[in-house]
Amino acid sequence: MPGLLRGIARTAVISGTATAVSNRVSRRQAGRWAQQDYERSAAAASQQAYTAQPPAPEPPAGESMDTKISQLKELAQLKEQGVLSEAEFEAQKSRILGA
Numbered sequence: 880m881p882g883l884l885r886g887i888a889r890t891a892v893i894s895g896t897a898t899a900v901s902n903r904v905s906r907r908q909a910g911r912w913a914q915q916d917y918e919r920s921a922a923a924a925s926q927q928a929y930t931a932q933p934p935a936p937e938p939p940a941g942e943s944m945d946t947k948i949s950q951l952k953e954l955a956q957l958k959e960q961g962v963l964s965e966a967e968f969e970a971q972k973s974r975i976l977g978a
Contacts, residue, residue, distance in 0.1 A: 950975050 951972060958968040 947975055 954971050957963045
């Protein structure tokens with residue numbers, strides 16, 4: 880009988896340990912997924928906020944070079960701050976330069 884009780888006790892300990900480990904892994908994975916979902920929704924919200932802004936008006940045809948340079952400097956600052964992506968920066972740069 881003591882051997883039987885020892886076997887039952889060992890099985891209970893192993894089962895309890897496995898359950899605890901499984902629950903911890905599940906909680907950690909759920910936390911990681913929640914963090915990824917949060918990051919995706921935050922990125923989508925910032926992208927949506929950016930695209931919701933009306934496009935900048937086209938510069939007049941006879942615009943001076945000084946104005947173009949100042950606009951390019953402003954674009955570079957926005958890119959450095961992370962407001963504009965590389966593709967957006969290039970698109971706006973080519974719009975300003977008229978290329």
